Amino acid sequence: MIPVGSEPHGVAVNVATNMVYVANYFSNTVSVISGSNNTVVATIPVGSFPYGVDVNSATNTVYVTNTGSGTLSVISGSSNVVTATIQVGTSPIGVGVDPLRNMVYVAAGGVQVISGATNQIVDTILLGAGANTIGVDSATDTVYVANALNAVSVISGATYTVVATIPVGTAPAFIGVNSKTDMIYVANFQSNTVSVISGQTNSVVATVPVGSSPFGVGVDSKTNEVYVANEDSGNVSIISGRTNTVAATIPVGASPIGVAVDPGTGMVYVANDFSNTVSVISVAKITGRPTSGS
DSSP: OEEOSSSEEEEEEETTTTEEEEEETTTTEEEEEETTTTEEEEEEEOSSSEEEEEEETTTTEEEEEETTTTEEEEEETTTTEEEEEEEOOSSOOOEEEETTTTEEEEEESEEEEEETTTOOEEEEEOOSSOOOEEEEETTTTEEEEEETTTEEEEEETTTOOEEEEEEOSSSEEEEEEETTTTEEEEEETTTTEEEEEETTTTEEEEEEEOSSSEEEEEEETTTTEEEEEETTTTEEEEEETTTTEEEEEEEOSSSEEEEEEETTTTEEEEEETTTTEEEEEEHHHHHOOOOTTO
16 A cells, blocks of 8 residues: 555546556645656645645646635646646535546536636536536546435536436435546445446446445456445455446455556556555456556
8 A cells, every 4th residue: 555645535547657646635636646756756845735636648747626725727847846726615525527628627516618728717617516526528528426315417518507417316426437448437326326327328237236335446448347445444346347236346445435447557556535645456367357557
């Protein structure tokens, strides 16, 4: 396990640079981990209570929501320096990036739409039920937002309008997207399940039982596996995207929350909230499938 800051929450990977970014909630920092040697190479001060993290690999830019500050920190992946701080609203949690359009979506009451080119808010999408977490499918230009009514709002990236609302389990947490299969995975914190949504039909096609209090979701588009952090179980459920069943369960640290996958290297990174660590899982060792990083 890799020691990071106090109570790590969100985690994201830059697949182009093999760098991992972890939001340390009570340290008000972001830990930068080198995927090549699994060590922290930088610690970046951000706003108050950083929570969600996402990366635009095309521009080498990292975005971090600060729930206590009501801001979004914009970090240069080249210099590991905050280059902009954007006011986004009350208690932002989730953030999602569309690298093809260079747009950033932030859950802060509604959804703030931010241009990655100018760092300016270009639109605000109101959902009526608030917004918690975000998943983006850049292949279909679609944004998925977990809201407070136990549902996922589907937003068109072309029109910034809600095109569907999909009921899921109780207290939906993080969202994972497989752009290759057009499937979306939602961890239902209080239902102990994952809802599997078809992006083609905007409907739940399967409900997968996992561990206790599932929170973070990471998708390996190369192996079609889904990794779910079960906060109260202290483990990660691996769901086969082909069968929608749990193929394995991996013990990690205490209170795992965030999950990120690097399909290129075949590594999975899990933020353990109470351990102040990040667990690293090898996809090749678990699934037996070769990866370019093995």
